[in-house]
Amino acid sequence: MSWQLSLLNRHLRWFEKPALARLPVERLRRSFEIKSKIYFHAPWGSVYRRERLADVPVQWAQARATGAGPVILYLHGGAYVFGSSDTHRAMLAKLSALTGLRACLPDYRLAPDHAFPAQIEDALACYRALRDEHEVILGGDSAGGALALALLHEILKQGIAPPKGVFALSPLADMTFSGASVTENAARDVVLSPGRIGEMREMFLAGQDPGDPRASPLRGDYAGAPPVWMAVGDTEILRDDAVRMQGVLEAQGVTSVLHVERDHPHVWPLFHNVLPEAKATLRDLAGWISSL
Numbered sequence: 001m002s003w004q005l006s007l008l009n010r011h012l013r014w015f016e017k018p019a020l021a022r023l024p025v026e027r028l029r030r031s032f033e034i035k036s037k038i039y040f041h042a043p044w045g046s047v048y049r050r051e052r053l054a055d056v057p058v059q060w061a062q063a064r065a066t067g068a069g070p071v072i073l074y075l076h077g078g079a080y081v082f083g084s085s086d087t088h089r090a091m092l093a094k095l096s097a098l099t100g101l102r103a104c105l106p107d108y109r110l111a112p113d114h115a116f117p118a119q120i121e122d123a124l125a126c127y128r129a130l131r132d133e134h135e136v137i138l139g140g141d142s143a144g145g146a147l148a149l150a151l152l153h154e155i156l157k158q159g160i161a162p163p164k165g166v167f168a169l170s171p172l173a174d175m176t177f178s179g180a181s182v183t184e185n186a187a188r189d190v191v192l193s194p195g196r197i198g199e200m201r202e203m204f205l206a207g208q209d210p211g212d213p214r215a216s217p218l219r220g221d222y223a224g225a226p227p228v229w230m231a232v233g234d235t236e237i238l239r240d241d242a243v244r245m246q247g248v249l250e251a252q253g254v255t256s257v258l259h260v261e262r263d264h265p266h267v268w269p270l271f272h273n274v275l276p277e278a279k280a281t282l283r284d285l286a287g288w289i290s291s292l
Contacts, residue, residue: 001263002276012265013190021193025112025203029082036086041273042093054125057107059085063097070135070164072096072103072289075123075151077142077267079172080111080204088141091282094272098286101137104130108147115206120214123151131161137289138163141267142238143204145171145230146217149245152228153213153220165292167229167285170238170267171245173218175201175210179240188235191266218245221252228256229288231281233264257288 023031045064050057072095076088085105092103108122130136140148145168152166177197186194205215213220218241222228228249232242239260246258261268264277269285272278 004275005263005268005277008271008275009190009263009265017189017191017193020191021195025081032078032082032087033084036088036090039273040087040090040270042090043097046090046093046096048089048093053104053106054129056122056126057085058126059089059105059107060102061085061089061092061096061105062102063093063100065100066096066102067100069101070137070292071130072099072101072137072139073127073130073163074103074105075108075138075140075144075147076105077140077144077170077172078110079200080116080119080143081200082110083144088270091270091272095282095286095289098282099289101289112203112206116204116208116212117214119147120150120154123147124154127151127155127163128160131163136163137165137167137292139167139169140171141169141270143172145169146173146175146215146241149173149217149228150214150220152225153217153222156222156225162224162226165227165229165289166225167288168242168245169230169269170232170236171217171230171242172238173216173241173245175205175216177201179238179244181239181241182237185235185237185239189237189266190235192237194237218248220248222249222254223252225249225252225254227288227292228254229285230257231259231261231269231285233266233268234260234262235264236266238266259284
């Protein structure tokens with residue numbers, strides 16, 4: 001473990017975990033937007049551009065030099081209630097620099113203002129619009145990682161041309177929260193705690209079935225899916241979501257890779273500016289994308 005990771009874990013445990021456990025949604029949204037501007041910085045010369053895609057607001061993020069090739073469609077995390085293209089665009093600009101590909105980040109509708117399945121409807125609309133003109137690599141983190149996997153299930157179910165590959169960082173793959181790590185890692189996770197699970201789930205689902213594969217991709221059908229790449233920290237409460245998701249994919253014949261990293265916090269690649277482990281993970285992911 002680098003000294004930067006050790007220091008970051010302490011900071012997250014002392015300051016961010018308590019805030020996530022108690023702040024109301026509106027304050028969480030404002031806090032994350034402000035902190036993302038302070039902590040997350042894109043490579044020099046990165047370009048951002050906003051537009052509407054299939055009537056969904058999106059933001060494009062790309063490095064100075066990008067070439068022809070697939071487009072990365074990236075779905076941001078935030079428990080379906082906070083986060084935006086702004087909070088994640090620096091990481092995607094870095095991934096763009098590593099891969100030479102452009103990234104498209106939808107600002108999909110958030111709960112509780114817009115409950116399930118509004119999020120996957122927006123994601124599917126963006127995917128359809130992009131897939132008409134480009135090959136697509138689909139990705140996301142946390143709730144956005146779940147959304148990417150759920151979208152893969154829906155794409156296959158509807159017989160739409162699939163993406164070239166899918167990646168998920170610390171995905172929230174089971175909205176029933178039945179994984180053992182939810183309780184086993186409650187104290188060890190330096191970012192998330194189980195205390196708000198019921199509240200966040202109700203804001204997202206508004207009483208609908210948590211076992212729906214569009215909400216819990218762990219219960220999806222992935223026969224014939226393209227390759228999948230995932231990463232999660234071994235101390236996360238969502239560790240078993242990724243581990244069990246890997247088992248589901250393997251059982252259905254999908255080529256998949258899972259990295260379980262020791263003492264890495266939830267969605268650590270966001271900290272690529274300061275964390276050697278984050279830079280290493282993004283390089284590994286970029287190599288996997290290039291191999292597609």
